[in-house]
Structure formats: structure tokens, C-alpha cells
Amino acid sequence: MDRLITNLQPAPPFDLELTAAYHTYFRGRYGTDSWVDGRYRRLLDLGPKLVLASVRTVGTVEEPELEVELRGENLTQQDAAAGKAQVAWLLGTQQELTPFYDLARRDPALAAICERFHGLHLPHTSSVFEALILAILGQQISTSVARIVRTLLIETYGLRQAFDGDDYYAFPRPEALASASVEDLRQLKLSYRKAEYVQGIARAARDGTGGLDCLNEKSDEEVVQQVTQLRGVGKWTAQWVLVRGLGRPDALPLGDLALRRIVSSLYFDGEPITDEQLGPFSARWSPWRTYATIYLFTALRAGMV
DNA sequence: ACCCAGGCATTGG
DNA sequence: CCAATGCATGGG
Numbered sequence: 082m083d084r085l086i087t088n089l090q091p092a093p094p095f096d097l098e099l100t101a102a103y104h105t106y107f108r109g110r111y112g113t114d115s116w117v118d119g120r121y122r123r124l125l126d127l128g129p130k131l132v133l134a135s136v137r138t139v140g141t142v143e144e145p146e147l148e149v150e151l152r153g154e155n156l157t158q159q160d161a162a163a164g165k166a167q168v169a170w171l172l173g174t175q176q177e178l179t180p181f182y183d184l185a186r187r188d189p190a191l192a193a194i195c196e197r198f199h200g201l202h203l204p205h206t207s208s209v210f211e212a213l214i215l216a217i218l219g220q221q222i223s224t225s226v227a228r229i230v231r232t233l234l235i236e237t238y239g240l241r242q243a244f245d246g247d248d249y250y251a252f253p254r255p256e257a258l259a260s261a262s263v264e265d266l267r268q269l270k271l272s273y274r275k276a277e278y279v280q281g282i283a284r285a286a287r288d289g290t291g292g293l294d295c296l297n298e299k300s301d302e303e304v305v306q307q308v309t310q311l312r313g314v315g316k317w318t319a320q321w322v323l324v325r326g327l328g329r330p331d332a333l334p335l336g337d338l339a340l341r342r343i344v345s346s347l348y349f350d351g352e353p354i355t356d357e358q359l360g361p362f363s364a365r366w367s368p369w370r371t372y373a374t375i376y377l378f379t380a381l382r383a384g385m386v
Numbered sequence: 387a388c389c390c391a392g393g394c395a396t397t398g399g
Numbered sequence: 400c401c402a403a404t405g406c407a408t409g410g411g
Contacts, residue, residue, distance in 0.1 A: 216393095223391035226408050272406035274395075315394055339392040378392080389411090399402085 083156040087149050087165050088139070091174035095145035096200030097121060097138040100172055103375070104204040107382055111228065112235045113250050114204075124242055124249035125167050126207070127153075127160055131242045133249055134168050142200040147174070152244060173202035173328065181330075181369040188365065190347040191373060194380045203375050205328050209293050210286045211252045212326025213308065216318040217278050218271070226270075233269040234258075234279075258283035278313025285311060301329050324371050331368040335360060343377045343386050 101121035105111040115122045121136040132153035140146030151164045169175060178200075185191040206212040218234065219227040238253035238261065258266075258279055266276035285291030292307045299307065304327065305319040314322075316336060323332035334340055335356045344362065345354045354362075366373035380386050 220393040221391080222393090222406070223408070223410090225410090226391080226406080229408070230406080267406080270406055270408095274405065276406090278394080313394065317393055321392090334392080337392050342392090381392095391407105391409095395404105397403085399400105 082152060082154060085151045085156050085161050085164075087151070087161060089136075089147040089149050089165060089169055089174060090140075091145045091147060091169075091172070091202070092177050093145055094142045094178065094200035095174060095202055096142045096198075097136065097145075097147065097172070099198055099201040099379075100204060101136075103201060103379060104171075106224070106228065112231050113207075113239070113252050115249075121172070122249065123168075123171060124240070124251045125151075125164055126240060126251040126254070127163050127167070130154065130156075130160060131240055131251060132156065132160060132164050133242070133244050134164055136168060136172070145174075145200075147172075167207065170205050170328075171207065173204055176202050176328075176330075176372075178202070178372065181372040184366065184369055185373070185376075191366075191376065194376045194385065197383075197385065198376060198379050201376065201379060203324070203328070203372065206325045207252055209296055209308075209322060209326040210255055210282070212322045213282055213286075213293075213311070213314065213318065214253075214258070214279060215325070216321040217275060217282070217313050220275070220313075220318065230270050237269060255283045255286035259287040275313070278311075281312050282314075296327060301332060304329075324374070330371045333360070333363050333370045333374060339381060340374060340377065343381050346386050347377070 101116040104114045105116050109117055113123055119137055123134050125132045125134050130153055132151050135150040136147050139148045149165055149168050182195055185195045218231050235250050238257040239250040241248055241250050263276040263280055266279055286293055291311055296304050301323055308314050308319045308322055317334050320332045320334040323329040341354055341359060344359055363370050
């Protein structure tokens, strides 16, 4: 078992604890990700190799520096580079928050939230496939049920490896979910409908038929157009793919009940609002609507709203 | 106890 | 066009 240490400089400000906490939904562990004893850990699926990444901060929020430890069998320099790049992506270390903060300063509610969560970057999923499946699993149900179902899926179909007696999981590969039957997936407390969606998307990803492999070159609108072709993916899910899977800065999950409620509470005196109102209203955050959304959700999870 | 939770596609009025 | 339907847990 090899052990490699490498350092990573995020774009300041960067707060590892907040960013990892967002990843784990402010719990010690959520599915593939954990934040324990000041270390963010995740099992990376680097082609055939499984590598455990363990990340801690050795800098400050304003002058951030991360120490990334990689553990696995026969690690090469390529593995080290790939692992480091994967960690940087998962933690969104390269995001430039300063322009967003400049914008938020003119929005009192958001300004307070940005101050409270200064240095929070937006974590990404390891792949568009992962973003799609996680979003499907979160459709319509409460966050606590979604957490149970997502964890079940990851622990049943994900890749597992133990380190120091603890099990770590990488997100299931498309082929693992593609070969599961709808009945198998229903064991994970999925509805028939969602089990079909998951299986269909896994097969599209496995066979390369969903156009999921070349989304990086497409515009936001083209991505939405492409992924909503998949059964089970509507505009809400497509927006979360832009946010979590592709890291686009100006996405807005219209249709999201929680987002409507947060905005209603902060800006409309608790008066319920519709997506038709939220769309034009969100123009004030453009071109950083993704970050605004993430900070608003974080405020909700932290009980500020 | 009861109702509601970070949607979606389908079916029936 | 509108309403109902289905996965299940925990908090209000």
C-alpha cells in the first residue's frame, strides 16, 4: 500500500470545513463523503484503481493550502495527478467567489449569509452520472429519506474498500446499476418509477447513448436540452446537474420547493411565491445564481432561515 | 394522529 | 388544463 502526499492551493477564500460539511449535509458522513477529525475523505474511482483521498487544511481561509494524502496499491505519478485533480474538482477549489461576494454585498439577506459562510465553495459530484442519479433519488421526498435511499444505493452497488478497519465507498459505476433489475432497485425503497429511471439512465451512461460524455462543451441550455431527453429528468433535475455535475455558475433549480420557500421567507415576508416570480427575481444574482442558490440552501440547512 | 417533505411522467377527468 | 398517483421516515 503506497501513501503519497501532495499539496493543493485553492482559490481564496476557501474554508475546508464548511465545504466538506456541505458535501456531507452537515453530518459526519453522507454516502461517499466523510468529514471526521478535521479530514475530508473520499474513495476515488481512478479507472481500475481505488484510492482513498484524505484532505486536511494546512493554511487559512484567506491563504488556503490543502494537504492531500492518497493511499492505494502501486500508485504512479499519473495516479497522483489524477487523484489530486479529482479532489480539486470534488471540493470546487478553483471557484472564484470574489465576484459573487461583490454582488452579494448589495443584497442584505444574502450578504449576511455570505459573511456567515465565508469561504464555502460548491462541492461537485465525481461525474454527471452521479449528479443525475443523486438528483433522481432526491425527487419529491424529504432530505432525510433521500439520505437513506442514497446511502443504500451507494452501499449496495458502489465500490467498497476498507482502510484502517473502516469501509469507504465510491459511487456505483453505470454498469453496476445498469445490470440491476427494477425489482433489485425497489429493494432500496425506490418507487417503480424511480427504479426505472435509474436503470434507464445507467444503461444510457454505460452504452454512451445519452450524450452524457460530451456535455462539457455544451452551453447550459444545450445541456438541459440533452439531459431532459432522459426519462425521469425534468428541468429541476437538469438544473441540479448543471450545479453539481458540471459546476456551471449561473444555474437556478426552478421547481425546487425548498428554494421557493427560502426566497419567500427572506424576500417576500413569508408570502408564498411561484417559479414565475422567482425566475425574474433571480436576475439580481446573475451570473452567479448557482452560488446564490447554494448559499441559500446552506443557510436553510444551518437553520438560519 | 395527521400532514408534509429540495419532482416526474403518466393517466384520467 | 387540472388533479391524482407512487417510494418511506421523522419532525411539526
